[in-house]
Amino acid sequence: MKRTHYCGEIRKGDTGKQVTLTGWVHRRRDHGGLIFIDLRDRDGLVQVVFNPERESGIHQTAHELRSEYVISVSGEVAPRPRGTENSKLPTGEVEVLANHLEILNTSKTPPFSIDEEVEVAENLRLKYRYLDLRRDSLRENLLFRYKVTRAMREFLHARGFLDVETPCLTKSTPEGARDYLVPSRLNPGHFYALPQSPQLFKQILMVAGFDRYYQIVKCFRDEDLRADRQPEFTQIDLEMSFVEREDVITLMEEMLAEVLKQTKGLEIKTPFPRMSYHEVMDRYGTDKPDIRFGLELREISDIASESEFRVFRQTVDQKGIVKGLAAKGLAGLSRRELDDLTEFAKGYGAQGLAWIKVTESGFESPITKFFTAAQLNAISERLGAATGDIMLFVADKPKVVNDTLANLRLSIARRLNLIHKDEYRFLWVLDFPLLEYDAEEKRYVAMHHPFTSPMSEDIPFLDSNPLRVRAKAYDIVMNGEEIGGGSIRIHTREMQRKMFELLGIGEEEAVQKFGFLLEALEYGAPPHGGIAFGLDRIIMLLTGAESIRDVIAFPKTQKGICPMTDAPSPVEKRQLKELHLKIE
Ligand code: ASP
Numbered sequence: 100m101k102r103t104h105y106c107g108e109i110r111k112g113d114t115g116k117q118v119t120l121t122g123w124v125h126r127r128r129d130h131g132g133l134i135f136i137d138l139r140d141r142d143g144l145v146q147v148v149f150n151p152e153r154e155s156g157i158h159q160t161a162h163e164l165r166s167e168y169v170i171s172v173s174g175e176v177a178p179r180p181r182g183t184e185n186s187k188l189p190t191g192e193v194e195v196l197a198n199h200l201e202i203l204n205t206s207k208t209p210p211f212s213i214d215e216e217v218e219v220a221e222n223l224r225l226k227y228r229y230l231d232l233r234r235d236s237l238r239e240n241l242l243f244r245y246k247v248t249r250a251m252r253e254f255l256h257a258r259g260f261l262d263v264e265t266p267c268l269t270k271s272t273p274e275g276a277r278d279y280l281v282p283s284r285l286n287p288g289h290f291y292a293l294p295q296s297p298q299l300f301k302q303i304l305m306v307a308g309f310d311r312y313y314q315i316v317k318c319f320r321d322e323d324l325r326a327d328r329q330p331e332f333t334q335i336d337l338e339m340s341f342v343e344r345e346d347v348i349t350l351m352e353e354m355l356a357e358v359l360k361q362t363k364g365l366e367i368k369t370p371f372p373r374m375s376y377h378e379v380m381d382r383y384g385t386d387k388p389d390i391r392f393g394l395e396l397r398e399i400s401d402i403a404s405e406s407e408f409r410v411f412r413q414t415v416d417q418k419g420i421v422k423g424l425a426a427k428g429l430a431g432l433s434r435r436e437l438d439d440l441t442e443f444a445k446g447y448g449a450q451g452l453a454w455i456k457v458t459e460s461g462f463e464s465p466i467t468k469f470f471t472a473a474q475l476n477a478i479s480e481r482l483g484a485a486t487g488d489i490m491l492f493v494a495d496k497p498k499v500v501n502d503t504l505a506n507l508r509l510s511i512a513r514r515l516n517l518i519h520k521d522e523y524r525f526l527w528v529l530d531f532p533l534l535e536y537d538a539e540e541k542r543y544v545a546m547h548h549p550f551t552s553p554m555s556e557d558i559p560f561l562d563s564n565p566l567r568v569r570a571k572a573y574d575i576v577m578n579g580e581e582i583g584g585g586s587i588r589i590h591t592r593e594m595q596r597k598m599f600e601l602l603g604i605g606e607e608e609a610v611q612k613f614g615f616l617l618e619a620l621e622y623g624a625p626p627h628g629g630i631a632f633g634l635d636r637i638i639m640l641l642t643g644a645e646s647i648r649d650v651i652a653f654p655k656t657q658k659g660i661c662p663m664t665d666a667p668s669p670v671e672k673r674q675l676k677e678l679h680l681k682i683e
Pocket of ligand 1: 586
């Protein structure tokens, strides 16, 4: 049964060799006595030919072969007859002339075809995931994923990082999501939480002196899965001692550039561009802008407030803002198309969408009459609009304006084909505010997490003006997706206490939830910082997969279900009893 080659490896240079292959019958074709098989394994396909005149002994067996049978074949590698080569296959110049065949196992007819990339209902794909994973695109995604993690491990290993495992049964780590809880049989009424991230353990490893840690690790967050999310996902998590923000950023740029070079053959220029949180919000309306194209937003509140246009003026009077963008060459949009854009804007909470076309004969819009010529010129100049463009504006509270225009910007970029699929653009977003005000809960919340250090020069404002304090935090964005984020941490007990105080977490609650960390900080905690990347998202972006589920071997559906194993499922009464639980 021993194989000499993987199917996808055979080349013209192997001509004349006797090879033994194992794999699955991808396709079978009968041609007047000759039987052709495409034999597949994880490496690819090769054509095998059964010729009754050469080897009559195995011909009957070859007749019995069906899709997905598992076989072992031996034979001689030969060039395909001229004119029958297949330039699309790496093995397309050769075939294997079989002289030995053994059926190792049969297969039922699969519920969907594996040899074509046809659309199959996702539930069916996930139920028969082992068949789904035999299909080209998924197999390639998983192989690519391995390439990426391997390149990352090698990079980190070469720089002295240690892979240390941290527990899955642990205590809640605040990353802003709901915890998955696991009841403790031995401690009735007590629960473990599955980690939302190894944040506190990696910090404690720094206190323990391990200096450089990394882990490719599962994290669990019980969120609604409306977006393309998974209840368990993988992070590349790392932490370093005796570093400043610059050290982490530089090393990570090097790592990403190296990974892209090794896995995609791309040369990515470092250093990556950087922008402050305020700058990205101002120019793009989002903290994860796609910078592969322009279409930047510009604020015109100052001009708007002096115009006669009531909607704009009132908005500015009530502490709102007016921002806009110039959509290149779209002055020809019809009334209907503008209505659609307005509906789109309303989907993000905007009251409406104002527009002004820049045409040969001047500015065109129902609202031009409310502006002086000088104001119109000032607006179009600020937006960088030229003849043939349309300027689109939203006036509202800053959050609504930014949300709406950020999404409008993306939608227009798609419409104008401004997004190049194979281009990878990274961006660091820095100088985030340390805190946000949660109007509902009437308290400050940490923008990243409560262990993020404030900028040294902003510490004096912690008491007088907390919202002005910036964090030593950094996010990394690739093509408009946040792929990672981290920070320099608080490493003194006093500062951590202060932070909890600002967040309205009392001493007692702090000790109950994070007592172990607070204590550890008192035993010689070194300055430290780190970052975590979302592996699934990175692989998705690099493979161009449509969904995060297509880059994970065994993902869950949008409802958090695994159709293959049927998890989650009811348990026996006896088990509940052992866990001291009752289902209401
Ligand atoms: N623990 C953070 C997260 O999971 C990342 C970090 O600060 O290193 O988002």
